Amino acid sequence: MINVIQPRLTQVFRFVRHAYDHGVVELVYAFDDGAELIEKIYFPDAPALPPERAEAFARALQLLHLIAGVSYYKAGVPPTIEVAAGPLDDATADVLDALYLHGLAEFAYRNGLDLRGRIAFPRGGSAPSAAISLGLPKRTLVPIGGGKDSLVAVEAIKAIGGEATAVWVGNSPLIAACAERTGLPMLNIQRELAPGLFELNRLGAWNGHIPVTAVNSAILAVAAVLYGYDSVAFANERSASVATLEYDGLQVNHQWSKGYAFEQLLGDWLHTHVAADLDYCSLLRPYSELAITRAFARLTPYFDTFSSCNRNFKLLGPKPADRWCGHCPKCHFVFLALAPFLSKPRLLGIFGRNLLDDETQSAGFDALMEYQDHKPFECVGEGAEARAAMFALSQRPEWQEDALVARFRSEILPQLDPAQLALEPWLQPDAEHRVPARLRPALATIG
Incomplete structure (x- = not known):
């Protein structure tokens, strides 16, 4: 049980710790001195991690802990963020400040909040050594969402003979059926939200939209290092970068974590902090x-x-017939x-x-x-x-x-x-994208 705590009255959100053991990730958070919120992520049939990837894996895992925290931070939006492991290097803090501000912009708009000036990850930590190339196998994780876009991306990669795996987070039977229909190898990762989050909601937590694509992207970055893939290719189109509306001088975009700005932030961070040969992109970015x-x-x-x-x-709630x-x-x-x-x-x-x-x-x-x-x-x-x-x-x-x-x-x-x-x-396609050279021939199969 969660200690009796009013989430909207809390002053501190804490990133307590994270751990990995035999395919199971634990991500631990807390408000003030309240009970710990423990999320678990399950990587099936996880292989032994090669020693040469250990540091890259640790860095990707830390980023997952920090990004996935958005699901819990929003419950109270306290004014102080603490990271138990210490202050972040400026590049990492920049990614997180932008994600929490813009990724929660719709949440803030709908709840009448202004998060500008409120979100400040602790920074000033030493920059890590530059990431090196890990010699990751030349194959691609393609996230499947059950809709048309990811299936277009799958078929484009198949058309050029690319090696790929259909991957999804969660237990949707519809997504599983789509993944199976692709004929690709499949990887189904499970995410188990902290049960205490639902108790916080009962106690009056703030609630609303979170940038779930960012969370899934961080999960798949960990998976790429763990299983051995040199690219994660989403199917986010160029219109995802266009704001839903502007409110009080701030662009509010429901799809911000599907947009090009986030793709650039995360892609660059992975190159400099995790692996120089790990590409994160959207294969469909040039297209409407x-x-x-x-x-x-x-x-x-x-x-x-x-x-x-x-x-x-x-x-939660009923599904369509x-x-x-x-x-x-x-x-x-x-x-x-x-x-x-x-x-x-x-x-x-x-x-x-x-x-x-x-x-x-x-x-x-x-x-x-x-x-x-x-x-x-x-x-x-x-x-x-x-x-x-x-x-x-x-x-x-x-x-x-x-x-x-x-x-x-x-x-x-x-x-x-x-x-x-x-x-x-x-x-007509645009020229702006981050598709790596190995996958660029797939673009010609889409138009």
């Missing part, structure tokens, strides 16, 4: 959501397996983004209904297009992308009579500049 959905539209073997509906992946609830922003966006690239019967077969012929869903699609509302706090594309997709449908006879497409034509389109609604520019 629409370009990725066009690529996914060719991957028919996954149509009966994938789902981007986040209600499937909630920790099938793979698509049909009412959340993710369902809305994936339906709209796929519609220009699939036949209408094929798309309706995937979702089991026509979301664009349901007048009760107008508010959800309006938000996607940033019409009378801001973009949803979800992993969806830019408002301009959604407008371009809807415009494309409005020009096609098979969609024109559907309720929300007809409404777009009559009510929204007259307020827009048709010259800004072309689909084609969204299908």
Whole structure:
């Protein structure tokens, strides 16, 4: 049991200790002098760690402890952060200060908090010796999320004959089915949150969105060193870098830890602190959501397996009766983004209904297009992308009579500049990315 402690009244959040033993990681945190919060992460069939990787592993494990703490820090957001192991070098503190501020920006916005000037990891510690190349095997961990993007990344790597493993954190049967369908070797890592966190929630803790991609990224950096992989290739698209909204001078981005700024911070840190030959990147960074959905539209073997509906992946509460609830922003966006690239019967077969012929869903699609509302706090594309997709449908006879497409034509389109609604520019890749040379040929298979 947690000591009776009001999390919002605490003054100190402490990173107490971390440990690794035979595939099990323990991460320990505490508020003030309250009971310890112990999270566990399980790496299955963990091999013996080669001695030459021991220091790199220790550094990656420390970063995991510091990043995963965001799940607990948010419960009280106390003004002081303490690290029992001592102050951090400035580069490490920079990564964490940025992650906690921007990764918790949505949480702060929704709870009426301002974290600016409040988050300050202890710094001034000695910089570690520069990381060396470990000679990591040339193979890639590809995180699987159950949705379209990671499957596009998998098939791109397979297309160039790259060696890869499908990896995921947690126990989602839907993700497991997608991973199995890829035909790749699989690695399923389990994360067990500290039970005391749920007691803190009962006692009135602050709650809300955390940058879970950052936590999973840190877990996979540890896995890469432990199992021997020279790259971790996520499937985060360029629109993940675009803020959901701006509030009081601060950009609030639901997807901040999927964005390019975090990718650069973590990728550079891993090169300098863990292993010079460990690459962290997003294979899909050059592409828009629409370009990725066009690529996914060719991957028919996954149509009966994938789902981007986040209600499937909630920790608590009921799940949809099938793979698509049909009412959340993710369902809305994936339906709209796929519609220009699939036949209408094929798309309706995937979702089991026509979301664009349901007048009760107008508010959800309006938000996607940033019409009378801001973009949803979800992993969806830019408002301009959604407008371009809807415009494309409005020009096609098979969609024109559907309720929300007809409404777009009559009510929204007259307020827009048709010259800004072309689909084609969204299908062109950008040059900005961190994809390592070994994987760059895969980019040509996506467009």
